[in-house]
Amino acid sequence: MAFGTLKADTLTHSTAGSLATNFVVNGSAKAYGYSNSGATPDSSFNVASMTDNSTGNYDFNFTSSMSNALYQVSAAATGANKVNGTSTNNTTSDVNIQVRNLPDNTLVDNYASPAVHGVLA
Amino acid sequence: MTVTPEFQGTHLWDRLCWAKETLDSVQSDYRVVYEDSIDECAKILVPDPNWMACALQGGILPPVEVYWELAKDEAEEGFTKHTRGYLLHNTKPVDAMTEEQAIEYLIMKDVPQSVWRVWDEGNKPKMVICRKEQLPGTREWRNAWKISEDLATNETVAA
Numbered sequence: 001m002a003f004g005t006l007k008a009d010t011l012t013h014s015t016a017g018s019l020a021t022n023f024v025v026n027g028s029a030k031a032y033g034y035s036n037s038g039a040t041p042d043s044s045f046n047v048a049s050m051t052d053n054s055t056g057n058y059d060f061n062f063t064s065s066m067s068n069a070l071y072q073v074s075a076a077a078t079g080a081n082k083v084n085g086t087s088t089n090n091t092t093s094d095v096n097i098q099v100r101n102l103p104d105n106t107l108v109d110n111y112a113s114p115a116v117h118g119v120l121a
Numbered sequence: 122m123t124v125t126p127e128f129q130g131t132h133l134w135d136r137l138c139w140a141k142e143t144l145d146s147v148q149s150d151y152r153v154v155y156e157d158s159i160d161e162c163a164k165i166l167v168p169d170p171n172w173m174a175c176a177l178q179g180g181i182l183p184p185v186e187v188y189w190e191l192a193k194d195e196a197e198e199g200f201t202k203h204t205r206g207y208l209l210h211n212t213k214p215v216d217a218m219t220e221e222q223a224i225e226y227l228i229m230k231d232v233p234q235s236v237w238r239v240w241d242e243g244n245k246p247k248m249v250i251c252r253k254e255q256l257p258g259t260r261e262w263r264n265a266w267k268i269s270e271d272l273a274t275n276e277t278v279a280a
Contacts, residue, residue, distance in 0.1 A: 040167060044169050046137055049172065049231045053161075061231040063175075064132075064133040065203065067202045069195075092203060119202075120132075
């Protein structure tokens with residue numbers, strides 16, 4: 001059903017127990033992105049644009065803003081010895097992702113793929 | 122042709138869920154190059170294909186002024202969380218835009234106001250809209266990218 005609405009406060013499994021649906025709503029990723037170096041978007045949700053700040057430094061700008069900047073970010077890089085991290089410059093309207101080379105901690109161009117969990121504005 | 126439901130009053134995130142399920146993404150070739158610090162390299166704004174689909178469809182995105190209001194709130198000292206998020210959801214959504222209008226909207230949303238409001242005040246433009254293929258072909262010297270000194274602020278078309 002396209003754009004149907006199912007209203008329920010609790011989901012109950014026959015044997016595994018019950019789960020309040022507010023946990024489902026609050027626990028869903030509110031934004032995600034997957035982009036190659038140069039911030040060319042490949043896959044995303046709730047992202048209006050990406051900003052290629054410099055080598056290995058990208059912002060994902062949200063369409064639907066977060067309530068506060070204290071949201072949780074999970075991010076992963078592709079390739080050996082690469083790691084995604086986030087900075088302290090996040091705002092309710094964008095998340096900053098930095099891709100670093102593990103041995104020397106330098107910024108490098110690579111895939112960036114953050115998922116953002118938290119409360120929406 | 123897909124008809125957008127009446128979305129005023131619907132949470133913006135829910136509208137994006139509908140759009141993701143319903144609309145085909147639109148990959149734009151436009152890029153916005155801007156400099157917000159003379160000590161840093163140029164930044165490149167890239168439109169998201171799902172967002173562009175929403176902009177072209179119409180009836181989904183809030184007016185850009187809503188984002189300015191939220192940014193004002195966030196800039197207040199002592200800000201902890203948004204209390205006017207309803208502006209995103211309850212303000213009448215904007216009508217369908219052309220791709221060029223969508224880029225203008227995106228500039229006003231995601232480029233610092235200190236750049237786009239005074240983009241042409243100075244010896245060279247602080248911001249340039251270009252095509253993807255006009256950017257350097259490799260990223261080898263990415264941290265040295267700058268807007269050309271040869272561009273004049275009274276030119277509307279880059280050579």
